[in-house]
Amino acid sequence: MNSYQRITELNSSLIIKTVEMHTGGEAVRIAVSGYPEIIGETILDKRRYCKENLDQLRKMLMEEPRGHSEMYGVIPVNSDIKEADMAVLFTHCEGYSVMCGHATIALGRYAVDHGIVKGVSPETIVKIQCPCGLVTAHVEYQDGKAGAARFESVPCFVFAADQKINLEGYGEIHYDISYGGTFYVYCDLTQFGLNFKSSSVTDIATTAMKLRRAVAAKVTLTHHEDNDLAYFYGVIFYSGPLDNSDCFEETCIFADAQVDRSPCGSGSSGFLALLHHKGLVKEGEVRKFVNGKTRSSFNGKIMKQVKVKDTPAVIVEISGKGYYTGECTFYCEQDDPQPSFLVK
Structure with a gap:
């Protein structure tokens, strides 16, 4: 058994896997597995639940040493409206925002590439429930690949x-x-x-x-x-x-x-x-x-x-267009006294 296997087996309950993207240079860290169940009837209820019960996981992913002071993240959750193809919460180093355009652009491409929505040429519609409401992304789709996206906002x-x-x-x-x-x-x-x-x-x-x-x-x-x-x-x-x-x-x-x-x-x-x-x-x-x-x-x-x-x-x-930068597996050893830092 190598050291990676030993550590991850000892801390299996704390393993979170992510897909890493950026839009316009701004990070989009999508938590694709490892989060516990997020409870709430509405998406704003789920946002409150995360703030009150799971905030240590946000800090683990957003703050140093796994993140940095400018990190930005996405937590997929179950939608509470039938029109949505997916629902998400947005995270950063202070807490949880209710809308994020750069992340929505990246999520449109991610949803098509990962089969959440079937790709249709020349453009695929992806409906994303955000805490502020339902946002519709239109994702370019050619030769089996998703590309740039545009999204229609909630009323501004x-x-x-x-x-x-x-x-x-x-x-x-x-x-x-x-x-x-x-x-x-x-x-x-x-x-x-x-x-x-x-x-x-x-x-x-x-x-x-x-x-x-x-x-x-x-x-x-x-x-x-x-x-x-x-x-x-x-x-x-x-x-x-x-x-x-x-x-x-x-x-x-x-x-x-x-x-x-x-x-x-x-x-x-x-x-x-x-x-x-x-x-x-x-x-x-x-x-x-x-x-x-x-x-x-x-x-x-x-x-x-x-x-x-x-x-x-x-x-x-x-x-705009979101770009992939990698995939990560994050964990926190049980005896780690500093799972995260936030230095300002």
């Missing part, structure tokens, strides 16, 4: 436009709040004397968290479906005043100062809702979103206008 809307806040050290800051499956603060980075080219990632992330805390202390969010969705997930910084350009630089800082390597699918969804609200994009027009640091990009467009109760909203489409 502006919660509060043209807001102001006095931020210590910076004075009056202008911002907007928009929902793209989760809530973000949208703000022009240049107001802080920062820019994507020369400012450090640390300075950008620190400023974003200061802004998010200040806005969260001032603004009470609500959501029409469930107030589990009503929280500030992150900040989308963009460069310069908004106009009717066809390309926008942006960077998403979310959770506990995690810096997205992709342009952020849910953030771009909310961005399109904001641009539409301000009259800067029309239905059917394509906009490109480029990460200000990594230069990876997504395309997005407004598909149609809808209403969420009395609130004007839009369904948007975000497109």
